[in-house]
Amino acid sequence: MKKRSFADLFFLLFVVYIVLPVVATMLYAFAGKWNKTILPEGWTLKWLATLFQDTAFIQAFGRSVLLSGGAVIIALLAIVPAIFVIVLYFPKYEKWIQAAVVMVYSFPGVILAVGLIRVYSQFGVPMIVVVLGAYVIGILPYIYQGTRNSLRNVDARQLLDAAQLLGASKMQAFRKVLLPTVYPGLFAGALLSFSVLFGEFVLINLVVGSRFETVQIYLMKKLSTSGHIASAVVFIYIVLMGILTFIIAKLTKQAKGATNV
Amino acid sequence: MTYITIEGLHKKFGTSTVLHEIDMQINKGEFITLLGPSGCGKSTILRIVAGLTDASSGKIHIDGQDMTGIQPKERQVGMVFQSYALFPNMTVKENVAFGLRMQKMNPTEIEKRVEEMLAIVHLTEKADAYPKELSGGQQQRVALARALIVRPKVLLLDEPLSALDAQIRKKLQADLRMIQQQLDMTMILVTHDQEEAMAISDRIFVMHNGRIAQSGTPTAIYTKPKSEFVAQFIGHYNVFTRPTLEKMMGTRLPGEATKFAIRPEAIHLEQRAGDVPLQGTAKQSLMSGNVIRTTFEGTSTFLMEQLHQGEQAIRIGQSYTCYVAQEDVIALS
Incomplete structure (x- = not known):
C-alpha cells in the first residue's frame, strides 16, 4: 500500500512537472491581468485577436506551412517510391536506408547548420532551398518508419503478385492495391513529419534567420516583446499539434484495422 | 493429353x-x-x-x-x-x-x-x-x-x-x-x-x-x-535394414535391396498363410480416432496399426508375435 502511494505521488509530481508549464502558458494566452494571484484575475481573447490581426504572424504561419509541407511532399514523392522499390524488390539494400536513418539522428542541429552554411554558401544556392533539402533528409526516419510499417502490416509483395497474376500491370497493382492499403500509414508518417518540421527552430534560425520568418522565429521575437502574444502563438501551435496527433492516432488505428486480414 | x-x-x-x-x-x-x-x-x-x-x-x-x-x-x-x-x-x-x-x-x-x-x-x-x-x-x-x-x-x-x-x-x-x-x-x-x-x-x-x-x-x-x-514422409512406414529384417524374420530376403519398408497396417496379430513373423514387446499404444498405433520393441522397433477392437486391446509390456505377408515387405532403392 505504501509502495502504491509512493508510486502515485511520483506519477502525480511527474504529471505536474510536464503539464504545469503547458497549462500556465495556455492560461497566459487568455489572461487579462495576472500579477499577484494564483489564477488570472480576468480573461480575454485580446492576445489571440492581436495575433490574427498581425500580418507578420499570418505570413510566418504561411511560411512554416509552406516549408514543412513542401519538404513532406518532396519526401513523399522522392523517398517513398525508393523505399517501396528497395523493401519489395531489393531487401538486401534496406540496411543502407537504416544506416541513413541513424545518421540523420546523429547530426546535432548546430553542427548541421554550420556545415550547410560552409558548403553551400560558396555555390550561391539560396539558403532556404538548402534548409528545404535538409528538412527532406531530416524527416527520412519518420517517412521510412511509416512506409516500412505499412508494408510490414500487409504482405505487400504477395499483394502485388496476386494483382499481377489477375492481369494488372506493376503500376496498376501499385496504384489500385498497394497504395490504398498502405495510405493511412503513409499519411500518418507524413503528418508526423510535418509536425516535427513545423516546430523546427535551430536550423532555420541559424541558416536563414529572419530573412524567412517562420512561426518559431516569430515566437522567438515575441518572447522579448509580449509574453501574452508568445503564449497565444504557443496555444495555436499546441492546438495544431493536437489536431495532427488526433488524426495520426485515427489513421494508425485504421491502418492496423484494414490490414487485419 | x-x-x-x-x-x-x-x-x-x-x-x-x-x-x-x-x-x-x-x-x-x-x-x-x-x-x-x-x-x-x-x-x-x-x-x-x-x-x-x-x-x-x-x-x-x-x-x-x-x-x-x-x-x-x-x-x-x-x-x-x-x-x-x-x-x-x-x-x-x-x-x-x-x-x-x-x-x-x-x-x-x-x-x-x-x-x-x-x-x-x-x-x-x-x-x-x-x-x-x-x-x-x-x-x-x-x-x-x-x-x-x-x-x-x-x-x-x-x-x-x-x-x-x-x-x-x-x-x-x-x-x-x-x-x-x-x-x-x-x-x-x-x-x-x-x-x-x-x-x-x-x-x-x-x-x-x-x-x-x-x-x-x-x-x-x-x-x-x-x-x-x-x-x-508419406506415412508411418517401418523402415528396416536388410540384416535387421532378416534377423527379425529368420529368413533370407530376395533381391539386392539394402533397406525394406513395411506399412504399419500390414502388420497384424493373426497368422495367415504365407505370413512371416515379427517378434516384439509392446512398449506404447496410442489411440488416434478409430486406429490404435502400437510400438513394439524387438530386434528393432516397429509400429503396428490396427482398428480399435474394444476388449482385445494390446497389453503394454507383454511380448507378441506379429505377422506380415511377404508381399507387404517393400524393397527400397
Missing part, C-alpha cells in the same frame, strides 16, 4: 541450388500435388510456373505455348496463396471482380460472373463484407473465387489450407476437389500434408532436396514407395 510440360527446370539462389533438372508432364483437368517438406523447392516450382520467379534454366509450356519471357499477367495462370493475399481495401465482391476489371470486361457481365462465382464458393451473403470481417476459411474461398473467375488455364495453390484448423481444412479439401472437377480445371497444389495430398490428388509428385523423389497416383505412392524418404 499433355497440357503442361516442365523440362529440365533448374533454379539457383546465389550458390544454392533449389531445383535440380525437374521434369513434369501434366494433363488437362488433372489435380496434381507437389508434396514435400519445407525447403524442398515445391513453392519455387509454382512461382516459376506463375512467372513470379525466373528459372535459371529449363522450359515451361502451357497449352503448347512456351512461357519463356511471358509476363505473369499474360500467362493466364491463377494462384491462391497461403496468406490469402486478399486486397484489404476491397470488399469480397470487388476482390473477386478485380481480374475481370483488369480485362476491362463490361460491368453487367462482371456483376453476373461475380454472382455466379460467389454462389459456387457459397459466399453470396458476404459479397459486401471486407476481408477482415471474414473467417480464415471464408477468406480462402474468396481467394479461390478471385483466382477462378478469370478462368485461368491452370490454377496454382500454394499451401492454401495450411493456416486453417483441421475441420475447416477437410471441408475445404472436399470443396476444392468438387470445384476442380465441376470446372474441369487443371490445378497444381503445393502442400507438406501427405493426408491432404492423398485425399484430393489425381497424381502426386513427392519432392526432396529440389528433386522429384517419386511420382504417381496416391495409391501407387502409398503402397509402393521407392525410397526410405518417400516411405517415411
